Amino acid sequence: xxxxxxxxxxxxxxxxxxxxxxxxxxxxxxxxxxxxxxxxxxxxxxxxxxxxxxxxxxxxxxxxxxxxxxxxxxxxxxxxxxxxxxxxxxxxxxxxxxxxxxxxxxxxxxxxxxxxxxxxxxxxxxxxxxxxxxxxxxxxxxxxxxxxxxxxxxxxxxxxxxxxxxxxxxxxxxxxxxxxxxxxxxxxxxxxxxxxxxxxxxxxxxxxxxxxxxxxxxxxxxxxxxxxxxxxxxxxxxxxxxxxxxxxxxxxxxxxxxxxxxxxxxxxxxxxxxxxxxxxxxxxxxxxxxxxxxxxxxxxxxxxxxxxxxxxxxxxxxxxxxxxxxxxxxxxxxxxxxxxxxxxxxxxxxxxxxxxxxxxxxxxxxxxxxxxxxxxxxxxxxxxxxxxxxxxxxxxxxxxxxxxxxxxxxxxxxxxxxxxxxxxxxxxxxxxxxxxxxxxxxxxxxxxxxxxxxxxxxxxxxxxxxxxxxxxxxxxxxxxxxxxxxxxxxxxxxxxxxxxxxxxxxxxxxxxxxxxxxxxxx
Numbered sequence: 475x476x477x478x479x480x481x482x483x484x485x486x487x488x489x490x491x492x493x494x495x496x497x498x499x500x501x502x503x504x505x506x507x508x509x510x511x512x513x514x515x516x517x518x519x520x521x522x523x524x525x526x527x528x529x530x531x532x533x534x535x536x537x538x539x540x541x542x543x544x545x546x547x548x549x550x551x552x553x554x555x556x557x558x559x560x561x562x563x564x565x566x567x568x569x570x571x572x573x574x575x576x577x578x579x580x581x582x583x584x585x586x587x588x589x590x591x592x593x594x595x596x597x598x599x600x601x602x603x604x605x606x607x608x609x610x611x612x613x614x615x616x617x618x619x620x621x622x623x624x625x626x627x628x629x630x631x632x633x634x635x636x637x638x639x640x641x642x643x644x645x646x647x648x649x650x651x652x653x654x655x656x657x658x659x660x661x662x663x664x665x666x667x668x669x670x671x672x673x674x675x676x677x678x679x680x681x682x683x684x685x686x687x688x689x690x691x692x693x694x695x696x697x698x699x700x701x702x703x704x705x706x707x708x709x710x711x712x713x714x715x716x717x718x719x720x721x722x723x724x725x726x727x728x729x730x731x732x733x734x735x736x737x738x739x740x741x742x743x744x745x746x747x748x749x750x751x752x753x754x755x756x757x758x759x760x761x762x763x764x765x766x767x768x769x770x771x772x773x774x775x776x777x778x779x780x781x782x783x784x785x786x787x788x789x790x791x792x793x794x795x796x797x798x799x800x801x802x803x804x805x806x807x808x809x810x811x812x813x814x815x816x817x818x819x820x821x822x823x824x825x826x827x828x829x830x831x832x833x834x835x836x837x838x839x840x841x842x843x844x845x846x847x848x849x850x851x852x853x854x855x856x857x858x859x860x861x862x863x864x865x866x867x868x869x870x871x872x873x874x875x876x877x878x879x880x881x882x883x884x885x886x887x888x889x890x891x892x893x894x895x896x897x898x899x900x901x902x903x904x905x906x907x908x909x910x911x912x913x914x915x916x917x918x919x920x921x922x923x924x925x926x927x928x929x930x931x932x933x934x935x936x937x938x939x940x941x942x943x944x945x946x947x948x949x950x951x952x953x954x955x956x957x958x959x960x961x962x963x964x965x966x967x968x969x970x971x972x973x974x975x976x977x978x979x980x981x982x983x984x985x986x987x988x989x990x991x992x993x994x995x996x
Contacts, residue, residue, distance in 0.1 A: 475694045475701060478510055483734035485510045485700075486987065487721055488741060489707050489750070492565020493976040494960035495741030496685025497616075500693035501984030507991065508698050510733055511690075512723055514706040514742075515561035518568070520687060523676030527826045530675035534568055536561040540745065541873045544889040547922040551836035556887040557776075558925040559743050563703050564686025566743070566927070567973070568676045571798035572656040572683065573821060574619040575970035576610050579603040580808050581816075581861065584966045587808070588815040593892055594863035595773055599965040600937040600946040606978055613978040617655035617683040618662060627651045628658045628667060631795025633822045636786070636854045640913030641802045641820075644905075648803040652821070655683035655974070656796060662688065671824070673797040705731075708880050710738055710754040710763055710956070718763070718956045724880055737987065737996050739948075741959035741980075744774065744929035748870045748962060749885040751933070764933070764943050764950040764958075771870040773934050774887065775967040776926035778860035778895045781823060782906035783834065784915035785849045792824040792854050800856075805905065806969040814897040817969045818860030820906055825855070833924050846919065854910060858902040859928070861969045863892040870932050928972055933962040947986040948979060955996040959983060 478485050486502055488495045491513040499511045515536075524530050536559045542549040548556055560566045580587045582599040590596075614622040621627050628651045630638065641649045656677075657666045667681040680687055693699040704726035711732070713719040720734040740747045748771040752762035762770055800822030807817055825833060827850050835843060868890060872883040907918045936942025939951035948963045950956040959980055961972050968975075990996045 476508065476698055478508060478700045480731060480733050483719070484508060484736055486737045486739065487512065487733055487735040488739045488959065489721065490565060490741035490743065490960065491563050491685060491690060491701070492741060492743065492960065493567050493685065493973045494980045495739065496564060496567065496689045497977050497980040498739055498741065498959050498984050499699060500689035501981055502988065503693040503696040503698040505984065505988040506698070507988055509693065510700045510702065510735070512705040512707055512721065513563050513701065513703050515563060515703065517563040517703045518676070520676070520678055520680050523678050525670065525672040525675055525678065527675065527828045534560045534562050534676060538878055539876060539884045541876060541884060541886045542888070543886060544868070546889040546891055548925055549889070551922065552925050555925045557745055557929050558927050559745070559929065563690065563701070564684045567684040568686055569674050570973055571673050572654040573798050573801070573971040574614065574617060574653050574655045574974040575819070577603060577968045577970055577975055578806070581966065581968040591815060591863060591894060593865060594894065595866045596864065597934070597936060597941055597965050600935050606982070609978045609982045610974070612981050613974055617974070617977060618657055619974070620652070620654045620656070620658050621650070622653065625661070626658045628654055628656060628796050628799040630800060631669070632790045633792040633795070633824055633854050634800035636790065636913045637800050637802065637822055637856060637909060640909035640911070643912035644908050646802050646804045650801065651799040652801040654796065654799055656799070657681040667796055669795045671793050671795060671797065706880065707750060708753065708882050710750065712756065712758065712953070716758055716953060718953055736991070737955040737957065739957040739959040743960055744932045744962035745870055745885050745887060747958060747960055748932040749872065752872050753882050764952045764956060766952050767940050767942060769934065769941070769943050771932050772866050773864040773931040774868045774870055774889060775862050775864055775930040775964070776889065777928040777930070777967055778818060778858065778862045778898045779923045780858045780899050780903060781855060781921040782903060782910060783853050783855045783919045783921060784907070784910035785846070785917040786852045786854060786915055789851045790854045791851060793826055797824055798822055802909070805902070812901055814894045814901065816861030816894070816898065818858055818898055818902050819969055820902065820909070821857045821859060823855045823857035834919060834921055836922070856906050856909070858899060858906065859969065859971060860898045860902060861967050862895045864931055864966055865890065865892060930961045930964040930967045930972060933958045934965045935963050936965065948983045949986070957983065957987065
């Protein structure tokens with residue numbers, strides 16, 4: 475592994491080692507670019523993962539202080555935990571379930587296709603599915619996505635078999651074990667899925683793609699990556715001309731350091747990335763970096779979600795097998811006859827009993843609640859993943875009344891459900907219940923949204939600099955050598971799980987950065 479001097483201003487600094495930052499770092503290193511990768515969390519390897527929900531949550535989750543506001547249930551139930559993201563090398567790719575779906579063509583053109591929706595701040599992406607298609611193909615090959623490149627699908631567990639049977643009974647056609655970035659057979663030096671069931675706790679078999687043990691080791695092998703775990707970036711600095719010139723971070727010893735840079739790529743997720751840009755205010759940029767449009771932090775999206783859990787007459791043991799290897803895609807199609815714009819996926823989901831107790835009905839207690847938990851072995855579950863509407867007032871701002879351990883204002887996440895989101899969730903609750911009931915469910919629970927795992931928007935792409943923060947390459951409209959490299963650059967959210975698209979954009983962005991560096995443009 476390389477080690478670069480703090481004063482070396484020839485390096486590209488990448489902040490965050492997840493799907494965007496970890497992938498980008500490897501792609502740049504493979505192209506001969508020297509990279510300093512700063513990660514706020516520790517390096518927790520496969521052998522360190524624990525198949526225990528609460529212990530794993532404390533090991534991997536981002537637990538630094540955050541605050542919430544808005545009418546969403548999460549603000550009521552989890553006021554200091556708006557998002558379930560990770561603070562560890564590999565970021566949230568250690569925790570994600572592996573579902574890897576391409577956006578649909580119309581989801582890049584929502585303003586054109588959906589038209590004007592009151593209260594929604596819709597905007598067409600400045601790129602198309604056709605432009606991304608070759609990069610999607612590279613990402614699917616890199617990640618080993620099942621049902622692509624002749625890779626077979628994963629086997630279905632009992633949870634999926636119930637979904638498949640019930641979905642068929644109610645007339646759904648597109649039902650399978652998903653496109654998953656989890657090896658269904660040995661590939662890329664990693665073994666196949668062992669059906670352990672603790673996908674959210676870090677994959678102990680290494681079958682699930684994570685930058686922790688795919689992209690980052692490959693980047694280190696080039697001799698061009700300087701990975702610095704436990705390095706929490708608190709500010710990005712710039713030169714007199716306004717170009718970013720370095721980052722200030724607190725290292726593992728607690729010392730404050732400044733790393734110089736030729737270019738800086740922010741891949742901290744849709745909460746921490748805008749927070750960092752806003753906390754990097756200066757006399758030249760009093761509203762924060764890349765914020766001449768006033769759009770940094772705005773248009774926060776987290777997908778329309780909720781879950782359906784049902785009790786069956788006989789044991790299901792939904793926790794056995796791959797957590798999310800099961801999907802019904804029929805409702806993701808564009809169909810405004812349902813009374814809302816956009817679409818949603820229904821995906822298998824299971825939670826262990828400790829998390830089920832926390833998420834089934836937060837704050838509940840009593841005989842009925844205990845009886846439901848007592849029927850845990852007979853439960854099946856599915857998750858709603860739908861396209862929520864971007865709204866300008868759904869945003870990440872700085873809560874200057876609350877400081878983190880480094881003395882920096884923490885992020886406040888404000889979210890109000892749009893009418894379209896509520897209609898979609900209610901439709902999905904109903905259809906999910908029908909699937910389980912068709913398979914013989916005796917009781918159905920509609921559980922409210924959990925802390926957000928799909929955090930999108932807040933530094934969105936736009937053709938016009940007035941409408942967003944970055945261009946179609948993730949490059950800041952305001953500062954040529956500043957890039958955003960995570961899901962915060964999404965213009966809209968689509969109905970699909972976002973990781974595949976984040977990786978796709980990172981591969982494409984690496985090509986652009988390397989090209990611009992070779993031309994001395996950055």
